[in-house]
Amino acid sequence: MSFNVLIVDDSFSMRSVIKKVLSLSGFRMDRCFDAGNGREGLAVLEKEWVDIILSDINMPEMNGLEMLSRMKQNPVYQNIPVIVISTEGSEERVNEAFCNGAKGFIKKPFLPEDLKRTLHDVLGVDADGNYADDQKGSNDLDF
Amino acid sequence: MGKIRVLIVDDSAIVRKILSEELAKYPDIEVVGVAPDPFVARDKIVTLKPDVLTLDIEMPRMDGLTFLRKLMTYYPLPTIIVSSLTPKGGKLTLEALDIGAVDVIAKPGAAYTVGDMSTTLVEKIRVASRVKLTKRENPEAARRVDAEPIKALAQTSNKVIAIGASTGGTEALKVVLTKMPPNSPGIIIVQHMPANFTTAFAERLNNLCQITVREAADNDSVTAGTALLAPGNYHMILRRSGARYYVEIKTGPMVHHQRPAVDVLFKSTAKYAGANSIGVILTGMGADGAEGMLEMKKTGAATIAQDEKSCVVFGMPKEAIKLNAVDYVLPIDQIASQIVRMV
Amino acid sequence: METMQTIRKVLTTSTFDVFEKMFFIFLELSDKGGQQCDLVTSISFSGPASGEISLGFSESLARAMVENMLGVKREEVTRAMTEDCAKEAVNMIGGQFLRTFDASKVFNMSTPVCSTDAAADQQAGQGQAIAQCLNFECEKGCLRIRLRLRSEDPGTSAGRP
Missing domain, CATH: 3.40.50.2300 (Response regulator)
Incomplete structure (x- = not known):
């Protein structure tokens, strides 16, 4: 099992750090796409199968909240979980993000563990990438 | 291979x-x-x-x-x-x-x-x-392609329209039925589908169409503005009593490994409605419906088959065409208007 | 005056937090002022209070931040990378500062920009006074933080409804 990840942040450094933390944390990442703002993020979604999105809020051209609300209107995108990673952390902004469909919220600066934990909470898998409710032995039938 | x-x-x-x-x-x-x-x-x-x-x-x-x-x-x-x-x-x-x-x-x-x-x-x-799938356009765009429904007919007709479909038929039927005018002649349909799915399918069509669509019950009359869908696991047979057309829903041996079978519907339509009917065969695997359609044509019914290009599986229409049972071979989005022209 | 004490404390801890978590750099407060700032980044905010936070970096500190954050070698560091890291630093410190100060209030933050001391000083002439100035240092170099607050103006300080 592995996940395709999309990272949306206008800072190149922040995208690199998120990507680095993801790969170091043992998170099972298959492909990793990145985008500099919401519009670019949506363009990636048009072409690529994405399982989870990590997105900033404050970005030029299209911010993260607008990207979330556009995603909601498309049946193919509306169920892709989005974790917001933002410096903005007022209660109202956090609520706004959740109301727009975000499944998690990480405040910058963050520790690798914060990211890892939120990812697993949102995807419903434990630290080893296994589903919490997997029964023993169910995998021995996999080829 | x-x-x-x-x-x-x-x-x-x-x-x-x-x-x-x-x-x-x-x-x-x-x-x-x-x-x-x-x-x-x-x-x-x-x-x-x-x-x-x-x-x-x-x-x-x-x-x-x-x-x-x-x-x-x-x-x-x-x-x-x-x-x-x-x-x-x-x-x-x-x-x-x-x-x-x-x-x-x-x-x-x-x-x-x-x-x-x-x-x-x-x-x-x-x-x-063997099905060729192409990348789907945005679903909203695809929905817009569906042309406008046809406006009400000038006159109500007591013709009977019999439709048979299998693989790919749920979409094809949707395209045809959503275009039918509210006073369309009565429609009877066999769609190969496991039992229990037909109820939900009829409900779904009913929500999308101007005409009423429902799962057929035994002895239901075939009336203008209504389409009857054969329930899964039962055959549907057209009958006539005086001027009233009605359907019988009954079990019986599978025909072409199918129950409901299109041939059962078409053959009864040929017998009881003859020239007063229109037969339509849509996408699907196998040969179910071809013989029945030939019988319909012989009694004077008009017949339509979905063309290869718009079919998910060009099986049943192909068999019907092979038997020379088909008058018109049409893309799916032109079938409703052809039916309306002929009633 | 008590508010100013709180602001100073929150700004200091926010800076420590961001530098430790994101850049693996452990700063210390310093009383030396007037150091040379090779790169200045700033972010402005509006809301219940409006103003600007600016960070002035020595070249060596900015480069060290890039090396640590991106895991690249010294010779691979480009100007674009240092500017991007320095902007992200002021963005994070600004966000952390504002939400720690009062998470119940909404502040609108601008996108961070690179500027110069001269340009930043011009702001002073537009009703923004330096409310806080903090100096930090570590073996990698030094950092100066300035917080400017716009003088009370009911028209702009009302914030979002």
């Missing part, structure tokens, strides 16, 4: 095991992998490049519909839905067909053994492997 490569997506280890074992009995089919969830499935689709997917639509931990939408958008692959016979399963299945699944098969149940299922499934896998 190479084997048909199949990937089984099902969260139940038992179902994965049963399906793998059953399909292993057929030399032309190879189960290249199994996946318990969408993430594993995606990996395996990319690496194993299967020809056909079987997908359990009801999985506790995964939204099968979401998975299917992504599949149809990013890696279109002929997909057969494996579904339970519950009303919820029926509803999900119809939505799955809407999204682009090729066919549906019911999970084994009391009166329906694993052996029964595997024979049917293998047939469906063979058909699905």
Whole structure:
């Protein structure tokens, strides 16, 4: 099992750090796409199968909240979980993000563990990438 | 010719095991992998490049519909839905067909053994492997293509329109029926579909159409503005009493391995409505309906077949055309207007 | 005056937090002022209070931040990378500062920009006074933080409803 990840942040450094933390944390990442703002993020979604999105809020051209609300209107995108990673952390902004469909919220600066934990909470898998409710032995039938 | 490569997506280890074992009995089919969830499935689709997917639509931990939408958008692959016979399963299945699944098969149940299922499934896998899927445009755009419904007819007619469909028919029927005017002549339909799915399918069509669509009950009259869908596992037969057309719903032997069978409907239509009827044969595998359509034509009925290009599977229409039973071969979006012109 | 004490404390801890978590750099407060700032980044905010936070970096500190954050070698560090890291630093410190100060209030933050001391000083002439100036240092170099607050103006300080 592995996940395709999309990272949306206008800072190149922040995208690199998120990507680095993801790969170091043992998170099972298959492909990793990145985008500099919401519009670019949506363009990636048009072409690529994405399982989870990590997105900033404050970005030029299209911010993260607008990207979330556009995603909601498309049946193919509306169920892709989005974790917001933002410096903005007022209660109202956090609520706004959740109301727009975000499944998690990480405040910058963050520790690798914060990211890892939120990812697993949102995807419903434990630290080893296994589903919490997997029964023993169910995998021995996999080829 | 190479084997048909199949990937089984099902969260139940038992179902994965049963399906793998059953399909292993057929030399032309190879189960290249199994996946318990969408993430594993995606990996395996990319690496194993299967020809056909079987997908359990009801999985506790995964939204099968979401998975299917992504599949149809990013890696279109002929997909057969494996579904339970519950009303919820029926509803999900119809939505799955809407999204682009090729066919549906019911999970084994009391009166329906694993052996029964595997024979049917293998047939469906063979058909699905020949289906050409193209990347789906944005669903909203696709919906807009559907032309306007036809306005009411000047005069109500007592003609009977008999329609038969199989694989790909849920979409094809939607295209035809949504265009039919509110005072359309009475319509009787056989769509090959497992029992229990027909109720939900009729409801769904009813919500989309100007005409009333419902699952037929025994002795229902065929009236203008109403389409009757044969219930799964029963044949539907047209009868006439004076000026009133009505249907009989009854069990009986399978015809072309199907119940309801299109031939049963068409032959009874030929007998009781003759020249006062129109026969329409839509996408589907096999030959069901071809003989019945020929009988209809011989009694003076007008007949229409869906063209190869717009068919998911050009089987039943092809057989009917071969028998010289067809007057018009038309793309799916022109069939409704042709019917209206002829009534 | 008590508010100013709180602001100073929150700004200091926010800076420590961001530098430790994101850049693996452990700063210390310093009383040396007037160091040379090779790169200045700033972010402005509006809401219940409006103003600007600016960070002035010595070249060596900015480069060290890039090396640590991106895991690249010294010779691979480009100007674009240092500017991007320095902007992200002021963005994070600004966000952390504002939400720690009062998470119940909404502040709108601008996108961070690179500027110069001269340009930043011009702001002073537009009703923004330096409310806080903090100096930090570590073996990698030094950092100066300035917080400017716009003088009370009911028209702009009302914030979002």
